[in-house]
Amino acid sequence: MVKGWKDKLENHVNLNENIFVDMNVKGNAEYDFCCFGVDENGKLSDDGYMIFYNQRTSPNAELRVEDITDGVRYTLNLSTLPDFINRLVFTVSIDGNQTMGEMNSLETKVYQSGDNDIEMKLGGKDFTKEKAVIVMEIYRKDVWRIGCVASGFDGGLSALLKYFGGEEVKDESNQNLSSSNQKILLEKKMEKAPELISLVKPLVFELKKKNLESTVAKVGLVLDISGSMVPRFKNGTVQSIVNKTLPLAVQFDDDGELDFWFYGTTARQMDSVNLKNYTKAVPDDWKHLMMELGGRNNEPIVMRMVVDEYKDTKIPAYVLFITDGGVNNKKEIRNIITEASHLPIFWQFVGVGGKNYGVLEKLDTMTGRYVDNAGFFALDDFQKVSNEELYARLLEEFPAWLEAIRKKGMI
Template identity: 45%
Template sequence: MVLSKIDLRKKLVQITLEKKKLTNVVARVGIVLDITGSMQNLYKNGTVQEVVERILAVACKFDDNAALDVWVYDTHFSRLPSVTEKDFDQYVEKHIMNNTTIHKFGRNNEPPVMEDVIHKYTVEENSPTPVFIIFINDGGVVKPIKKVIVNAAVQPIFWQFIGIGSSDFEVLRQLDTMEGRVVDNANFFHLNDIRAISDEMLYDQLLNEFPKWIKEATEKRIIRQ
């Protein structure tokens, strides 16, 4: 039997989970996509669709309902329908590019979308089940996100920021060293060209800090496993 691309990716995620001792972890998974002006080309050339598909494989392994929750943001944000194996094809085209209600290609403003992520998982769907958020950004992050991250350290949410492109990502690089948090609830890594990294390497980096947070957040009773 020839495996589909999503099935192949799920196998690679499984290998990574075994390596990092995460096979027993259940987590809700979400992705936040930068849709500022500088991202326009990455939406048009299929890169963002590819990112959604690659992250969906992670959600399929972690999430009970195998769904990936989706947000996009520039100065405004939109919470979009979750994506699953049944409907990921052309997701970006259908739900983002052809969606006239979405504010697109403006400037950066991260705190409002982050507050909506927190609201969804701690108010609307309040649960001690861990949340794994992958946050895609190509630079120009506003400094007030630091306060949001510090305040959210008591919540069952881990923020994995991925910087793409050639910005310096000064604010995001400081996330690991921020003080005043119960646990280190955020991580950042930079990929100059996300298309150039293999699935294996992407999943390895993506899940690098998550196990440490799971351990610490469990010890502090922020999450239950």
């Protein structure tokens, strides 16, 4: 293959059998490979057909990707692709400051048995300052065809996503970002914690739905460690809460860290949670920590600590407050929430399978606040609720609060 070359694919492979596409690149940059399955308008109408390092298979495994030395191998089953997928576009992009003109070589091979390989070799001399390249396409035009494109984009992955029809939004620095790009950017950040990648899609869906994609905020997590929480520490619920809150911090906060408190009779601010240490957020000796902090609920003491942490913040703070009930100190809790309504702090209280949530169940009717700054809901079992429902509920009241504090000039 050379740039501009086209042919019927059936002249080279059996369309009813698996077809392999190997892509290898050598150079001094970090290269990302992607196959976009687009419709007849050239748009990514179903992001399930965007195959890359964090989504390695299409919905029905018609397209798959695996790592090989210096690149990837795609496996294609064209006979099972849905009719709306009209074109498969194979791309390479750079994550970093380098350009495609600096690479040593880019080799692409399409084959089955190996006897009739279709090969294309490109090098840095074929490009200049591009940060992404459409290498080739396999497309329907009465029959399946193949074409060598070898066309670059100065804008890298963002330009590719825009080209394939991502919905444009603006971030805080007025940079164009597509909703698909938001998903890619968050997945890229989360690749340090691959077991959490599945949380990205439902979170980004909810962020888009509530127009929160470009929101910048501090994120804090407060966890009940009173005696009644023992079963939830033992069965992994507490660690699951940390896991599912962390992507919010990675998305909202530039430093990607989650501020973190445990509380019982007393409270303690722990080390911030990030993608490197989140598996240790719940210490192995949590029983010892539980004894140190005391066995009964004392919400006001930790709430005061949270207020002290964020009282001077210049950006909003989203605080997720987890308890299994036994909430007392009604008057003091009301006073703290009322006082904090003048600060850019939003409190999302969540009950986890307990009882006696007291004043938290009456937040919606609480009067005397500058803005409505708190919400509450209870779950029978945190681990059984779907990620889609969880993020929908966690972010249900946050957008209205953001709008309210903006109108009041609080941020």
